Amino acid sequence: MHEQEIETLIARRGALWLALSTLWLEREPREADYARMIREIDASELTLKQLEWIYRLEMSPVMARYQLSMAGEWRAFDETVLLTRLVHHNRRLGPVRKSVCSLFSGLTTMMSRPRFDQLIMRLMVSRGERPPG
Structure with missing residues (x-):
């Protein structure tokens, strides 16, 4: 990946990655953290x-x-x-690595999953969508 591609990846994902990194902190995310995550998700126009x-x-x-x-x-x-670690990982994220990461994602998300689920609930409410229930 060339420097331009790296810059493009950081421009496209950097703010989102930094906002979402709060899900893995030692402390629980605060209301302001969830609000920042939702702002970055909305700015990225991502689907669930x-x-x-x-x-x-x-x-x-x-x-x-x-x-x-x-x-x-x-x-x-x-x-x-x-950001350096995330870019390095994403540079190598081809089809085989995606399959391996997907296979082991239950383990890698285990500790942060409750926080991510809380984020999804808040995101759906902010979008006027009905959370699963």
């Missing part, structure tokens, strides 16, 4: 299905490593390091 795949394939394989690390407490991410 597209958002699910971004969460499962683009982010979770990278973000789960933070949760599994023995580094101790963490309350925020170094945005440059985080």
Whole structure:
């Protein structure tokens, strides 16, 4: 991937990735965090299905490593390091890697899934859609 492609990927996904990274923080997301995530999702014009795949394939394989690390407490991410890791992962996300990430996504999303589900509920309400019930 050339520098221009990297810049395009960061321009297209960077703000969304940074907003969604809150789902993996040690602390629970605040109302302001959910509001920021919803703003970025709406700005990206993503469907719920597209958002699910971004969460499962683009982010979770990278973000789960933070949760599994023995580094101790963490309350925020170094945005440059985080974006670098996400770009590196996404550069290699071809058909085979997508299949593997999809296969193991239950494990990589396990700890953040309740927060993601809460985000989806809030997003649906903000869009005037009826949450599943």
